[in-house]
Amino acid sequence: MGKKVKIGIVGFGNMGRAIAESLSPARYAIYVYDKDKKKTKGFACSGITSTLKELLNKSNIVILAIKPQDIDDFINNSRGFIKREIFLISIAAGVPTHFFEKEMGRIRVVRVMPNLAAKVKEAVSFICKGRFASKEDLNTALSIFRNIGIVFAVKEDFLDKATSISGSGPGYIYYFMDSLMQASLRMGFDKKTAKKMVQQTFLGAVKLSLESEKDFSALIKSVASRGGTTEAALSVFEKNRLSNTIKKAVDAAYKRAKKLAKTSN
Secondary structure (H helix, E strand, O other): OOOOEEEEEEOOOHHHHHHHHHOOOOOEEEEEEOOOHHHHOOOOOOEEOOOHHHHHHHOOEEEEOOOHHHHHHHHHHHOOOOOOOOEEEEOOOOOOHHHHHHHHOOOEEEEEEOOHHHHHOOEEEEEEEOOOOOHHHHHHHHHHHHHHEEEEEOOHHHHHHHHHHHHOHHHHHHHHHHHHHHHHHHOOOOHHHHHHHHHHHHHHHHHHHHHOOOOHHHHHHHHOOOOOHHHHHHHHHHHOOHHHHHHHHHHHHHHHHHHHHHHOO
């Protein structure tokens, strides 16, 4: 067996924990750090470090799973002892690779935009590399994030676009699921039945789409027979321009992602 890859994860919220739990301890030595010690308590890994300095000293790859507003603190607190050979992977939304390069010099950095489905290893992640990261660095990051789902390597300007679709997407889906559930409750279904019905309806629809070569528009037609119940519901969607509303919502998310990126420059 080869030498283990030493990965340090800074920030142990939903995404940091999901990544850590997806990595094989046979292949990776995993170190974690969070300023909130309650988040790392009881996690089994190679080491829960008490300080950021300790984590950086032990790691060859550092995954920044922290919020964008905490990036400045990370950079300020790591100055003077971060190793030059460290490879940095950031999943902080809206923070471009050139920000790290400006603040930390010729650092090898890769930026990743995963989504919450990482918790069940069904994430969609978009990934790009900075100026000083190599193709090998990119492949290493791809290998790590394939443990939590599928990964697309793209140019960096697509990451903010991906944020508005796949990054925020689970929230859109849950919004629609909640709306269907509330409609079910109004019809008299009990909460347990209503929730399970909506969950299974979405799960079944997604599985069918994965097994079909049809476009979504064709799949809609396969459900909506002329004069039927689905067509009646879809006509209300069309009348209220739901599709246009969704497009506007995605545009709003994209504009917000770009604004976050500007404030990080």
